[in-house]
Amino acid sequence: MLVTETADKIKRMEIRGAGRIARAAAQALRDCAEFPLSKNDLGTFRSGMQRAAQVLVATRPTAVSLPNAVHIVLAGLEGATTLDSAREGVIRRAEAFIDSSRHAVEQIARIGARHIADGDTILTHCNSEAALACIIQAHRDGKSIEVFATEVRPRNQGLVTIRTLNDAGIKTNFIVDSAVRSFINDIDLVIVGADAVTVNGAVVNKIGTSQVAHSASEARVNVLVAAETYKFAPRTIIGELIEIEERPPQEVLPDEIARTLPHVTVRNPAFDVTPADYIDLIVTEAGAIPPQMAYVIIREYLGWGIEEFHKAFEINTRHEE
Ligand code: RI2
Numbered sequence: 001m002l003v004t005e006t007a008d009k010i011k012r013m014e015i016r017g018a019g020r021i022a023r024a025a026a027q028a029l030r031d032c033a034e035f036p037l038s039k040n041d042l043g044t045f046r047s048g049m050q051r052a053a054q055v056l057v058a059t060r061p062t063a064v065s066l067p068n069a070v071h072i073v074l075a076g077l078e079g080a081t082t083l084d085s086a087r088e089g090v091i092r093r094a095e096a097f098i099d100s101s102r103h104a105v106e107q108i109a110r111i112g113a114r115h116i117a118d119g120d121t122i123l124t125h126c127n128s129e130a131a132l133a134c135i136i137q138a139h140r141d142g143k144s145i146e147v148f149a150t151e152v153r154p155r156n157q158g159l160v161t162i163r164t165l166n167d168a169g170i171k172t173n174f175i176v177d178s179a180v181r182s183f184i185n186d187i188d189l190v191i192v193g194a195d196a197v198t199v200n201g202a203v204v205n206k207i208g209t210s211q212v213a214h215s216a217s218e219a220r221v222n223v224l225v226a227a228e229t230y231k232f233a234p235r236t237i238i239g240e241l242i243e244i245e246e247r248p249p250q251e252v253l254p255d256e257i258a259r260t261l262p263h264v265t266v267r268n269p270a271f272d273v274t275p276a277d278y279i280d281l282i283v284t285e286a287g288a289i290p291p292q293m294a295y296v297i298i299r300e301y302l303g304w305g306i307e308e309f310h311k312a313f314e315i316n317t318r319h320e321e
Contacts, residue, residue: 030094109133126206128193130226201276201291
């Protein structure tokens with residue numbers, strides 16, 4: 001698929017979910033690297049790949065899985081001295097990323113399922129591949145579980161979730177987003193995914209996640225977040241904030257109604273931030289960690305150690321002068 005085609009599908013949410021968009025971007029870069037060039041030289045290839053990367057990253061600003069995946073794939077350009085080696089580097093990196101991303105979900109499923117007990121009622125919000133993998137694994141392990149899944153206005157990702165759970169044969173209750181607090185006392189465990197995890201262990205996920213986690217905290221229900229290591233946001237260690245995507249108002253209110261309400265402004269943020277205090281455990285492919293240990297993942301798995309911090313910090317302070 002062409003880069004522009006993939007970018008368009010990500011933007012329109014035809015391809016969605018933090019892990020899926022990361023894999024789709026890696027695949028698009030891989031295909032782009034294979035594409036014949038009009039000018040066959042390394043410089044043209046490098047700048048073409050950089051432009052492709054920018055187009056992909058610009059599609060959705062919140063899921064850090066997207067820039068992380070692009071960064072991992074473009075590292076294939078480093079040290080390449082010929083066009084062929086650069087092409088090969090990108091293709092190899094992209095394929096390895098896609099493969100490791102799939103393995104990460106399988107590993108998260110195994111680790112996450114251990115935290116689900118026989119007889120548990122689980123609440124999930126939105127449609128997370130990683131969160132659902134944990135639930136389905138627990139079911140496959142023979143645990144008797146029941147799920148509450150939210151509707152997820154305005155894009156109704158809950159419909160995808162209940163279809164998957166239904167196909168897996170898991171007893172599921174479908175509720176509107178605002179019913180979470182009414183049912184929270186029936187819940188033993190909340191499991192959600194993540195679009196980004198910051199260095200202080202806050203989790204950025206589908207709008208409404210923080211309300212779910214707040215209700216859970218009030219009712220003393222544990223909250224587990226299923227997130228691959230490439231969803232951790234390295235640049236948050238230098239104080240960079242995660243941008244919250246605001247999507248078109250038409251997703252919430254059709255234009256023909258909005259037109260009759262000139263004093264009404266529709267706000268449609270797609271994500272919110274759940275503080276670390278409301279999260280008990282983040283399950284990554286590297287193991288389950290308390291949110292306060294997010295820096296370890298950023299350092300060990302994304303290679304952002306103290307040196308990287310200093311480099312970025314120097315650049316930042318120079319900009320401020
Ligand atoms: P996985 C989704 O974003 C949801 O917020 C979901 O919780 C998160 O990505 C993680 O999903 P959207 O694309 O990577 O629906 O676990 O806006 O599938």
